[in-house]
Amino acid sequence: MKGAQIFVESLKKEKVDVIFGYPGGSVLPIFDCLYDAPFKLILPRHEQAAAHAADGYARSTGKVGVCIATSGPGATNLTTGIATAYMDSVPMVAFTGQVKTQLIGNDAFQEADVTGVTRSISKHNYLVKDVKDLAPTIKEAFYIARSGRPGPVVVDLPVDVQMQETEFNYPKEIELRSYRPTYFGHPGQIKKAVKAISKAKRPVIIAGGGVIIAGASNELKHFAQTIKAPVTTTLMGFGGFPSTHRLALGMPGMHGTMYANMAITESDLLISVGCRFDDRVTGKVDAFAPEAKIVHIDIDPTSISKNINVDIPIVGDAKNILGQLIEEIAELKKLPDTSAWNKKISEWKKKHPLSYRKSSAKIKPQAILEELYKQTKGKAIIVTEVGQNQMWASQFYKYDYPRHFLSSGGLGTMGYGFPAAIGAKVANPDKEVVVIAGDGSFQMNIQELATLATYDIGVKVIILNNHCLGMVRQWQELFYNRRYSATILKNPNFVKVAGGFGVKGIKVTKPAEMKKAVKNMLSSKSAVIADFWIEEEENVFPMVPAGEAINRMIGGMA
Amino acid sequence: MKHTIQALVENKFGVLARVASLFSARGYNIESLAVGETQDSSISCMTIVVDAQDERILEQIKKQLHKLIDVITVVDFTRKEYLDRELLLVKVFKKEDNQKDIEHFLKKYPAKVIEDRKEYSILEVCEERHQAEEIVKELKRIGIKELVRTGRIAISK
Numbered sequence: 001m002k003g004a005q006i007f008v009e010s011l012k013k014e015k016v017d018v019i020f021g022y023p024g025g026s027v028l029p030i031f032d033c034l035y036d037a038p039f040k041l042i043l044p045r046h047e048q049a050a051a052h053a054a055d056g057y058a059r060s061t062g063k064v065g066v067c068i069a070t071s072g073p074g075a076t077n078l079t080t081g082i083a084t085a086y087m088d089s090v091p092m093v094a095f096t097g098q099v100k101t102q103l104i105g106n107d108a109f110q111e112a113d114v115t116g117v118t119r120s121i122s123k124h125n126y127l128v129k130d131v132k133d134l135a136p137t138i139k140e141a142f143y144i145a146r147s148g149r150p151g152p153v154v155v156d157l158p159v160d161v162q163m164q165e166t167e168f169n170y171p172k173e174i175e176l177r178s179y180r181p182t183y184f185g186h187p188g189q190i191k192k193a194v195k196a197i198s199k200a201k202r203p204v205i206i207a208g209g210g211v212i213i214a215g216a217s218n219e220l221k222h223f224a225q226t227i228k229a230p231v232t233t234t235l236m237g238f239g240g241f242p243s244t245h246r247l248a249l250g251m252p253g254m255h256g257t258m259y260a261n262m263a264i265t266e267s268d269l270l271i272s273v274g275c276r277f278d279d280r281v282t283g284k285v286d287a288f289a290p291e292a293k294i295v296h297i298d299i300d301p302t303s304i305s306k307n308i309n310v311d312i313p314i315v316g317d318a319k320n321i322l323g324q325l326i327e328e329i330a331e332l333k334k335l336p337d338t339s340a341w342n343k344k345i346s347e348w349k350k351k352h353p354l355s356y357r358k359s360s361a362k363i364k365p366q367a368i369l370e371e372l373y374k375q376t377k378g379k380a381i382i383v384t385e386v387g388q389n390q391m392w393a394s395q396f397y398k399y400d401y402p403r404h405f406l407s408s409g410g411l412g413t414m415g416y417g418f419p420a421a422i423g424a425k426v427a428n429p430d431k432e433v434v435v436i437a438g439d440g441s442f443q444m445n446i447q448e449l450a451t452l453a454t455y456d457i458g459v460k461v462i463i464l465n466n467h468c469l470g471m472v473r474q475w476q477e478l479f480y481n482r483r484y485s486a487t488i489l490k491n492p493n494f495v496k497v498a499g500g501f502g503v504k505g506i507k508v509t510k511p512a513e514m515k516k517a518v519k520n521m522l523s524s525k526s527a528v529i530a531d532f533w534i535e536e537e538e539n540v541f542p543m544v545p546a547g548e549a550i551n552r553m554i555g556g557m558a
Numbered sequence: 559m560k561h562t563i564q565a566l567v568e569n570k571f572g573v574l575a576r577v578a579s580l581f582s583a584r585g586y587n588i589e590s591l592a593v594g595e596t597q598d599s600s601i602s603c604m605t606i607v608v609d610a611q612d613e614r615i616l617e618q619i620k621k622q623l624h625k626l627i628d629v630i631t632v633v634d635f636t637r638k639e640y641l642d643r644e645l646l647l648v649k650v651f652k653k654e655d656n657q658k659d660i661e662h663f664l665k666k667y668p669a670k671v672i673e674d675r676k677e678y679s680i681l682e683v684c685e686e687r688h689q690a691e692e693i694v695k696e697l698k699r700i701g702i703k704e705l706v707r708t709g710r711i712a713i714s715k
Contacts, residue, residue, distance in 0.1 A: 302622050305617075
């Protein structure tokens with residue numbers, strides 16, 4: 001069997017159903033086989049979008065996303081998407097064409113050192129130099145991508161390898177002596193954690209993306225309710241614990257809630273589940289949870305004591321470890337009384353809620369999110385771009401279900417949201433998928449309107465159009481003396497642009513029209529691009545200035 | 559503080575680049591590096607000597623080293639009992655006035671003459687780190703034409 005056909009057969013074994021791919025000279029043999037392969041092949045209009053779409057597919061389903069591009073520029077265009085997936089632990093296998101084996105290193109046409117370029121932005125990568133290695137490599141790639149702490153794996157396939165013949169044998173099992181993730185928590189560490197829990201008067205749980213990846217949201221709910229601890233969810237952890245739960249604190253950190261940050265600062269025990277203590281979460285490290293003992297549950301040992309010194313590390317899978325903790329806690333005779341602590345927190349919640357100044361003259365972005373939440377009953381998959389749109393989406397829509405909030409948290413990739421939403425919608429055709437975009441970030445992959453039109457993908461896009469790069473402008477306003485250097489945008493007419501691609505566009509400028517516009521948008525089966533002209537100088541508050549302690553928040557209407 | 563780190567890795571192309579880039583990405587210079595096959599030809603042993611400017615960062619690098627898919631084990635010998643050696647090959651000028659010094663040197667240190675020419679001798683020295691440093695100092699005084707040395711290798715006791 002030819003290498004290209006082995007590629008197809010291997011992907012069948014991995015139960016792949018969708019491939020996001022862009023053809024080119026070095027992947028012609030594979031695309032020829034894809035022509036009658038049983039996968040849905042989605043052709044985006046830029047390779048970067050293929051990678052983000054595979055990412056959106058993966059985040060919304062938990063399955064491995066697959067993308068493919070040609071050598072050289074095709075591969076380098078994938079890299080932003082690969083890096084995005086790597087930072088947020090998204091399972092993905094990215095295939096790249098490569099020039100003929102004997103030309104590698106010769107500066108051949110459309111050659112790039114793909115394994116070199118992607119080394120530091122992927123979980124692992126391969127250059128397949130012999131067709132006999134192809135099937136085992138694909139098996140390994142999928143295994144590595146989805147196991148342990150998931151991540152993107154790159155497989156570089158020289159064009160001659162795609163044409164070589166060998167027998168197809170797909171390995172059933174895989175065993176790597178150098179890669180053995182730990183899935184269960186060390187019993188001694190579990191005991192230590194439970195002992196700390198049994199003494200804590202002011203516990204706080206911080207839940208990150210690991211909860212989503214491990215599928216641990218039920219265990220987390222059970223655990224939090226058992227020890228009666230409030231739960232703050234990071235951007236990556238949204239939906240891991242229901243936002244509407246009485247123990248929910250919302251998001252911590254730079255644009256988190258005042259009460260989440262206060263709770264962390266005053267807690268005596270911080271239990272982190274699948275969160276890697278990003279600097280946007282911790283703020284000034286010395287002032288982060290100064291009174292707390294810290295329990296850190298993470299499947300990746302390199303996350304432990306990286307940013308924050310940890311007292312009780314537990315390496316393993318969040319679902320397993322929460323289960324172990326719940327079992328061990330059941331043995332306790334008595335749990336500490338946290339009612340005074342929870343009472344204090346509900347007072348903070350009452351005193352410092354997330355809020356904004358309402359307006360009848362200008363549309364407020366927060367109001368759009370609230371309206372969207374109401375009309376979708378919180379059941380839509382929300383995909384964000386990066387910047388103010390992302391923060392408003394995290395503050396004013398509520399997330400009760402895992403895998404319903406997709407956002408580039410680690411890398412902060414503008415241009416992620418729109419193509420990622422395409423991947424999510426392809427994977428979940430019956431779900432409402434809504435992109436919350438800014439006018440700046442939407443233009444970073446605006447060409448994907450063509451993909452929507454081609455495959456009639458019913459993604460809805462809400463552009464929170466403030467005619468500027470809002471988050472950068474906000475920083476310039478607050479910290480750079482309102483010198484709006486390169487942040488004011490002269491935008492195209494988005495309705496006409498969408499129309500030109502064959503996608504419906506609507507423009508909304510008045511607050512009175514907003515509600516109806518959201519309704520119209522949601523009632524459409526096909527894609528709609530809704531250009532909401534919002535208050536231009538609206539800021540995201542509250543806010544912790546960079547490098548400050550997280551309880552030193554500015555803004556926000558208290 | 560200097561650390562001697564041993565990593566057993568899969569004997570495959572690309573592994574060295576992965577290991578090296580963990581150090582270089584942080585602006586860490588690898589002081590010496592020795593790579594060779596072990597008794598199992600599918601496993602290579604890398605011995606890395608690095609001067610840690612920040613112990614926390616080094617700790618992180620070691621964890622990330624272990625996280626690399628192709629790395630099997632990582633051991634930091636620094637606070638353990640171990641033996642280390644490096645090999646030096648040195649071309650030493652023969653001049654009228656240094657014959658005595660060379661003879662004296664050969665008596666004092668465990669060096670071997672492996673090539674003897676009219677103008678120069680090639681010496682082979684296999685020693686542990688501190689001794690090797692001392693030997694280099696001594697040889698500089700005598701007059702070195704060329705010096706090459708391997709990276710340090712180490713084994714636990």
